[in-house]
Amino acid sequence: MEEKDKLEKEEEVNNTETVENPKEEAQMASGDVSGGDNTSESEEDDEDKLAKENEELKDKYVRLYSEFENYRRRTAKERLDLIKTASEDVLKELLPVLDDFERAFKAEGDGAEDNKASEGSRLIYNKMVKILASKGLEPMDGLVGKEFDAEYHEAITQIPAPSEELKGKIVDVVEKGYTLGDKVVRYAKVVIGN
Structure with missing residues (x-):
């Protein structure tokens, strides 16, 4: 008898667990236990x-x-x-060599162009200038008569202007300035007229 009672209890439990309505069974399987079509809060x-x-x-x-x-x-x-x-550091160190070449050419004057040594020096100078230009080094040329600009020029002295047009402008360039791209590598040392 005990076994029969146990079997009956198991059947009752199984019957209560099974869902007779397939819609309810689908909701239970999907996890929707709200019991309706609207979602809960x-x-x-x-x-x-x-x-x-x-x-x-x-x-x-x-x-x-x-x-x-x-x-x-x-x-x-x-x-x-x-x-x-x-290459900015290397270029800065080569600038005095260019200055020396230019001073030597000024000292020789125009009459020494027939000299073979002078011709060789000019060839070396021109080759060096081309190499430096190919690396982006540009000289600041044509400064005489232009307005002084502290971002590109360094004023070393002021002298009385030779004419009224040169007052407050660059009268002479003592040392040529150079730029590398947009950056100033060496400021031009200039004399300003007052």
């Missing part, structure tokens, strides 16, 4: 939270992406600037 709150979290994550992603793009552009620009000015 807690599910709507969860959806809102997920939507907000999704928006926050998208915003973080966009910000991170834009920061990375800015970083990439900045490092590329710095790399290009470094490549352009990498």
Whole structure:
């Protein structure tokens, strides 16, 4: 008898667990235990939270992406600037050699052009100037008569202007200035008329 009672109890439990309505069975399988077609408030709150979290994550992603793009552009620009000015120290050290060549040519004057040594020196000078120009070194030429600009010129003295037009302007260039790209490698040492 006991076994019969046990079997009957098991059948009762099994009958209560089975769902007779297939719609209820589908809702139970999908996890929808609300019992109706409308979603519960807690599910709507969860959806809102997920939507907000999704928006926050998208915003973080966009910000991170834009920061990375800015970083990439900045490092590329710095790399290009470094490549352009990498030889700046060597070029600065060669500038006095150019100055010496120019002083030697002034000292020789125009009559010494027939001399073979002078001709060789001019060839070397011209070759050196071309090489430095190919590396981006540009001399500041034609400064006499222009306005003084502290970003490119260094005033070493002032003298009375030979004419009214040269007052406050560059009268003479003592040492030629050079630029490497947009950067000043050596400021031009100039005399200003007052």
